[in-house]
Amino acid sequence: MPGDSQQINRLADGRRFVARRHRQLKAAGRRAAGEAIHRTWELIGLYGAVGPDTVRGRRFGRFGAGSVICFPPNTIFNEHYIHIGAGTMIGPQVTLSAGMMPGQQCLTDPVVRIGDRCLIGKGSGIVGHLGIEIGDDVWTGHHVYITDQNHGYEDVTRPISQQTMPERAVTIGSGSWLGYGTVVLPGARIGRHVTVGANSVVTGELPDFCVAVGSPAKVVRHYTNGEGWQRTDLV
Ligand SMILES: CC(C)(COP(=O)(O)OP(=O)(O)OC[C@H]1O[C@@H](n2cnc3c(N)ncnc32)[C@H](O)[C@@H]1OP(=O)(O)O)[C@@H](O)C(=O)NCCC(=O)NCCS
Numbered sequence: 001m002p003g004d005s006q007q008i009n010r011l012a013d014g015r016r017f018v019a020r021r022h023r024q025l026k027a028a029g030r031r032a033a034g035e036a037i038h039r040t041w042e043l044i045g046l047y048g049a050v051g052p053d054t055v056r057g058r059r060f061g062r063f064g065a066g067s068v069i070c071f072p073p074n075t076i077f078n079e080h081y082i083h084i085g086a087g088t089m090i091g092p093q094v095t096l097s098a099g100m101m102p103g104q105q106c107l108t109d110p111v112v113r114i115g116d117r118c119l120i121g122k123g124s125g126i127v128g129h130l131g132i133e134i135g136d137d138v139w140t141g142h143h144v145y146i147t148d149q150n151h152g153y154e155d156v157t158r159p160i161s162q163q164t165m166p167e168r169a170v171t172i173g174s175g176s177w178l179g180y181g182t183v184v185l186p187g188a189r190i191g192r193h194v195t196v197g198a199n200s201v202v203t204g205e206l207p208d209f210c211v212a213v214g215s216p217a218k219v220v221r222h223y224t225n226g227e228g229w230q231r232t233d234l235v
Pocket residue numbers: 140141142178179180181195196197198199200211212213214220221
């Protein structure tokens with residue numbers, strides 16, 4: 001009967017309309033929920049950041065004006081041995097520590113010193129025991145690791161983890177830049193205005209005004225007054 005088929009078509013149209021509306025509402029709900037999550041995350045980042053006037057910022061030996069540790073931080077302890085200059089930004093998920101464990105009394109103070117206007121990349125670690133000194137205007141890429149302590153391994157009858165931990169101070173001169181993934185090992189002394197290539201491992205001394213790359217990092221370019229920048233292998 002024609003009347004019956006018209007009624008069936010109308011019912012099918014109705015079902016399609018309801019299903020479409022349902023899908024639209026679900027998509028709108030997902031968009032709204034997604035946006036709410038992002039806005040909440042931004043607010044958490046804003047209010048979770050550590051600044052000089054926050055409770056956590058005041059735990060540091062020094063926390064200069066305009067400096068910030070972005071949220072979320074990674075492991076941070078013995079902050080009173082850590083000095084941060086002014087206008088410095090420490091990225092999120094950065095580890096900053098002095099000594100082996102919270103509450104430990106360190107031999108030096110400050111143990112870690114970071115200068116003014118520095119930028120420490122996301123996911124980096126600055127793990128000091130004796131002395132890590134980072135000058136002013138030092139920028140690093142993500143996932144840079146700087147430490148001044150090794151583990152002794154000489155005694156083969158004891159686990160390495162239980163042997164002495166020889167420390168050698170580390171310095172990084174003002175105006176330098178460490179590329180992504182750089183590792184700075186105990187005893188490293190990086191001069192001023194030094195570029196360290198991505199994924200390099202710095203073990204020794206790098207003079208002022210040079211570019212060093214590789215593992216161990218070797219100088220590939222250096223600057224002299226009059227000559228400007230020159231490739232080291234062409235000199
Ligand atoms: C070091 C760097 C800055 C380039 O400096 P540059 O003076 O222009 O050096 P060049 O590109 O001329 O390279 C010189 C030599 O070093 C090598 N080199 C460059 N970067 C290197 C690295 N990271 N590791 C190993 N070797 C590297 C080059 O291959 C070249 O070798 P060759 O002479 O045998 O061909 C760049 O390669 C780099 O590593 N940048 C880091 C980028 C980064 O991490 N950004 C994060 C944002 S903060």
